[in-house]
Amino acid sequence: MQDAALSRGTRGFGMPCPLLLLLAFAVILLDPVHSQQCSLGSPSPILQFADVGAEQRIPAHHRVPGSMDHLYALVHGYLEVVQQNPFPTELLRDALNDPPSANTSQILQYQTGYIICATIAVIYFVAVPMTGLCLCCCRKHRHCGGRIKAYRRSLLCQRNLLMFCLLLTTLVILGGVICAFAANQKVKEELEPGTRDALNTLQVLRHHMNWVPRGVQLTVEQFTVPKQQILSDLNNVSWTIGTTIHLLLKGNVYSAMDALKARVQDLQNSLHHLQTLNKTVQALIQQQDELEAALKDRKQSLTSLLEDPGCIYCAGALSQAQSLELGANYRKVPSVEKVLKTLHGLPKANFSEMIRRANSSFNSIPGLALVKMADVVQELKEEIEKAGQKLQSIPDNFPISDHTRPMNDALVKAENKSRPYFLEAKRYETYRWLAGIIACTVILLIVFCNFLGLSFGTYGLVLREDPSDYERRGEAGARLLLIGVVFSFLFSWLLILLVFGTFLLGGNVQTLVCKHWANQEIYKFIDMPGNLPPSMNITEHLGLKKSLKITSAYQQCKNGAGLWEVLQLEDNYTLDKYLQVSKYTAEFQKRLDNFNIRFEDIVLLNAEGKKDLETFRDSRIDRVDYANFRAEMHNPVVRTNIQDLAVELERLSKVQNDRALLERLTEEARKLKEIQNTKVLTMEDLVVKLKESVDYLSTLGPGFQAQINNTKSQIGLIEKMFPIQTRKILRQELDCFVRKEVGYVSQYLKWLRSVLTEDVASCKPFSTALDNGRVILCDRIADPWNAFWFSLGCCAFFLLPSIFFAIKTTKHFRPIRHRLVSTGSEETYPFHIPRVTSLRL
Incomplete structure (x- = not known):
């Protein structure tokens, strides 16, 4: 029953046309290959290379924004006004080539x-010291300055205005000296690290x-990274390809083998049931003849017994006894002996061994691929080794060494001279x-x-009601202002010398050097x-081509060009x-x-097996x-x-x-029961068996017949398409493998180009060094200077206004002395306080 259910489960598969059947199976076979993804991993995973040259990179210095940036901008604007002339090309050329011939007027x-x-x-x-000296002499002879002789209301506005102007001027000076303190300290803080950074x-x-x-x-030695990855992939490629072929085709192959098993099972089950049917019919006919004779005897005996007039209530049983006849005649059923004769001796083919061999042949594909690809894998490993040897031509032919030597000598000389x-x-x-x-x-x-x-x-003016306190504090305020004036006159000439000396140096550095x-x-x-004398010719000192331009070289370096490009060595060495x-x-x-690999053709159904199925079908x-x-x-x-x-x-x-x-x-009842138990029940059991x-x-x-034809077509198509599909999958997997491994090499070469142009043989450190020098000199030192x-x-x-306002304000802070006697003297006598001699200049 289980076999029958399995066999019935494989039915329901009918094809109206062999052509449609072939097309359907072709689609089934081709779909897995068309839809497959590369099992060998394409595109290539990202490789990780060592950070070659990290210690040789020059960190770029940048202007760090700060609180003094607005002051720097103001100074730049002032210097733009002071120096509005363009870069003095002719003057510098004359000064460098023939200093005595330099035009002083220009x-x-x-x-x-x-x-x-x-x-x-x-x-x-x-002027300022002379003015101070004149003012001192004037005060000594009492011809200027002094005190206010009489209070007038108009003096209040004048005094307040002078005090406000003096305060405002003092605040401006205070702001300037704070900025000067900060800038002075900034120059000191930046100079030492700036020189150190320049040397570094x-x-x-x-x-x-x-x-x-x-x-x-x-960088060339880093080829070991893709090399090891490729060698690792080569060690697994054959097994992976074989496994992929097996995985993609096993669904169709196993389906065909299952169909073949089902047809073989149908054949065996059919033979079994045909034989059972034939034997059962013969047994039923034999039993039927014996039953017919027994029923005939019982019918005659019962009829005569039940028709006896002495039999009471026997009329109903008489009608049943008269029906004691056979109900089914199994001589009428058709014979299956002809079919059995046709199927006699089947199956002649050993289907179990045939399916076992097919399974073994199909499942051996991964191992077979491993064996057949061993030689080509070894050859591919040798090719990777050769590729590594070819890469050695890069350092062997790299032309930079001959040109870096004079550069190195020049840098050593510059370093030693700059210290x-x-x-x-x-x-x-x-x-x-x-x-x-x-x-400051x-x-x-x-x-x-x-x-x-x-x-x-100001405090003295507030205490004017108390003459003694007013005079002390007012006189003290006046003397402090005069002390400030004295310091201003004494140190102004030194101050202007310091300002002009630093201005002349710092301003020219900004306008002549930093700006340009x-x-x-x-x-x-x-x-x-011709601008530079031969002793200062950079290209000659560095052994460079005369056609090399510093401006274009700087731009190339800044854009990340390689040294061989900047040094114009492309004719001798092309990195591409x-x-x-x-x-x-x-x-x-x-x-x-x-x-290419030719796998062993898989045989699911041999000629003997096909003949057995055709005999079964016919x-x-x-x-x-x-x-x-x-x-x-x-x-x-x-x-x-x-x-x-x-x-x-x-x-x-009874x-x-x-x-x-x-x-x-x-x-009679006993004999009927005996017939029932020995004949009828036996035949009924045979009928049940016959029915199955x-x-x-x-x-x-x-x-x-359609199932057998479909199975044969499916198996035939798989056997025909198997070598085609294996070659197609093999080709597709090899293409994926090539893309993956070439991708590793491509990643390495791109990384090699990037490292050579940006790190190892990059010209960018030169532009970075020049930019760093400008940042150190101009942004970090010259700006605060x-x-x-x-x-x-x-x-x-x-x-200057501070001196003026301080002198003018001094008179308003001193006490006012009212005169008692009109004399030529400036001495006054108060009515209520003793005379206090004021400071006179």
Whole structure:
């Protein structure tokens, strides 16, 4: 029953046309290959390479935004006004090539702004001390200054205005001295690390130049990363390909083998049921003949017994006894001996061994691929080794070493020469810093005197009701203001000298160097032939081509070009020539493109097995009239229910008066039961058995030819398409493998190009070094330097109104003395306080 259900489960598969059947199976076979993904992993995973050259990179310095940026911008704007002339190309060329021939008038004309500032400084330097000296002499002879002689209401507005102007001027000076303090300290903080960073930049640049050959070698050695990955993939490629072929085709192959197993099972089951049917029919016919004779005897005996007039109530049993006849005639069912004769000896083929061999052959594909690909895998490994050897031509032919040597010598010379200058610069910066601190302290002292003088004077004015307190505090405020004035006159000339000296140096550095460094005018000046004397010719010192331009080289370096491009060595060395993927993978791809495997053809159904299936198909088992079998099986074995008749006879025997009739009825009932138990039940069991075989065969019959044909077509198509599909899957997997492995090489070559152009043999460190030098000199040192003299200069020039307002305000803080006697003397006598001698200048 289980086999029958399995067989029925494989039916329902009919094809109206062999062509449609073939097309359907072709689609089934092709779909897995078309829809498959590369099992060998394409695209290639991302490789991780070592960070070659990380220690040789020059960190780029940048201008760090700060609180003094607005002051720096103000100074830049002021210097733009002072120096409005363009870059002095002709003056510098004459000065560098023939210093005695330099035109002094042109130099003065170019420095017109600085000369004007120098003139102002000289006037300040002479006028302010002279003014102070004149004022001192004037006060000594009592011809100027003094005190207010009489109080007038109009003096209130004048006094308040003077106090406000003095306060405002003092606040401006205070702001300037604070900025000067900050800028002075900023210069000191930046100079030492700036010089250290400049030396470090030179050292790292030199190390970078020396390290180029070693760096190129290290980058080439990183080929071990893709090499190891490719070798690892090669170790697994054959097994992976075999497994993929097996995985993609096993569904169709196993389906065909299952169908074949089902047809073989149908054949075996059909033979079994045909034999059972034939034997059962023969047994039924034999039993039928014996039953027919027994029923005939019982019918005659019962009829005569029940027709006896002495038999009471026997009329009903008589009608049943007259129906004791056969209900089914199994001689009428069709014979299946002809079909059995056709199928005799089947199956002749050993289907179990055939299916076992097919399974073994199909399941051996991964191992077979491993064996057949062993030689090509070894050849591919050798090709990868050759690719690594080809890469050694990059460091062997790299042309940078011959050109880096003079550069390295120049950098060593620059480093050695710059060290003493940097030391001197730090020493002189210490002097400048001390002078700045002293100057700022003096200005701060003047500001302090002004603030205290204003405070005491204002407090004295508030206490005017108390003459004694008013005179003490007012006089103290006046004296403090005058002390501030004295300091202003005494130190103003030193202050203006410091301001002009730092201004002249810092301003020219900004306008002549920093400004034109930033806009690359200096590079253009160097590029113009004849601007530099032979002793300063950079290309000759570095052994470079005369056609090399510093401006274009700087831009190329900044954009990340390689040294060989900037040094114009493309004719001797083209990096693209060495970094072509095909140069290292052509043979690898060629070997895989020419490679092919022929797997053993799988045989699911041999000729003997096909003949067995065809014999089974043509056995006409479906032409048997199974309806006739069913018709006879629906008829009862005996028309009358023998068991019921026997029970009826036993009941009748109990109501009979005649003992002879009673005994005869009892005997007939016993014989009927015997017939029922020995004949009828046996035939009924045979009918049940017959029904099972008829049901199976009748169900199998209508579609079994189509099933056999479909199975044969499916198996034939798989056997025909198997080598085609294996080659197709093999080709597709090899293509995936090639793309993956070439992708590893391509990743490496792209990384190699990036590292050579950006790290190892990059020109960018040179542009970074130049930019760092500009940032160190201009942004970190020159800007706070210029902010210092600008802030100090503001303080110096605002000291002039401070002196004026302080002298004018002093008279208003001193007590007013009313005269008693009109004399030429300035002495006055108060009515209520003793005379106090005031400070006179």
